Amino acid sequence: MASNPPPAIDNDDAADGSTDDHQKPPSKPKPSFYIPNEILLVIAEQLRLPHISTDTSRVPKDFLPKRAALYNLCLTSKTLETYARPLLYEIVVFYLDSEPSLWGSPEDFGGLRELMILVRTLLNRPDYCRYIKHIVCPAGLRYSKWWSGNQVPSKEHL
Numbered sequence: 001m002a003s004n005p006p007p008a009i010d011n012d013d014a015a016d017g018s019t020d021d022h023q024k025p026p027s028k029p030k031p032s033f034y035i036p037n038e039i040l041l042v043i044a045e046q047l048r049l050p051h052i053s054t055d056t057s058r059v060p061k062d063f064l065p066k067r068a069a070l071y072n073l074c075l076t077s078k079t080l081e082t083y084a085r086p087l088l089y090e091i092v093v094f095y096l097d098s099e100p101s102l103w104g105s106p107e108d109f110g111g112l113r114e115l116m117i118l119v120r121t122l123l124n125r126p127d128y129c130r131y132i133k134h135i136v137c138p139a140g141l142r143y144s145k146w147w148s149g150n151q152v153p154s155k156e157h158l
Contacts, residue, residue, distance in 0.1 A: 037079075044073065044083035049091045052136050059093075089131035092118070 047069050050060040073084040094115060122129055 040080060041083050044070075044080070044087055047073065047084070048087050052091060052093075052134065085128070086131040089128050091134045091136060092122075092132050094118075094135065094137040 047066050049066055049070070050063055052059060052063070067088065070084045070088040074081045074088060
């Protein structure tokens with residue numbers, strides 16, 4: 001009896017001798033370079049938010065750009081996030097004013113929507129609260145339509 005020869009392997013489909021049924025899973029891409037953790041820490045520390053003094057009515061000029069850079073650094077990788085997240089939440093600003101002030105416009109600090117997202121994040125992730133060292137809430141009392149100074153605001157205004 002003649003035996004059938006094994007099926008021929010098409011070199012274009014499986015150059016390594018494997019068939020479609022037994023393909024190896026793709027390997028993770030390896031980083032092309034390695035940065036030591038100490039260097040990553042120094043990079044994150046360069047973006048530390050400047051201290052906001054209570055005797056000033058202005059936010060430091062580099063506060064908002066550094067805050068945005070720390071946020072973006074958190075999105076870059078898990079490793080960078082471990083260094084940037086504590087610095088991002090170190091100073092929390094609750095900007096409640098609805099009009100431009102010496103601190104800037106409400107849009108600079110994100111507005112009410114971003115404030116609510118921040119509060120929600122802190123409620124959902126209480127472990128982030130341990131990073132908070134300063135809470136800044138710049139708000140001023142000034143004349144508005146519902147407050148004339150000698151009247152007590154009604155309940156619907158509060």
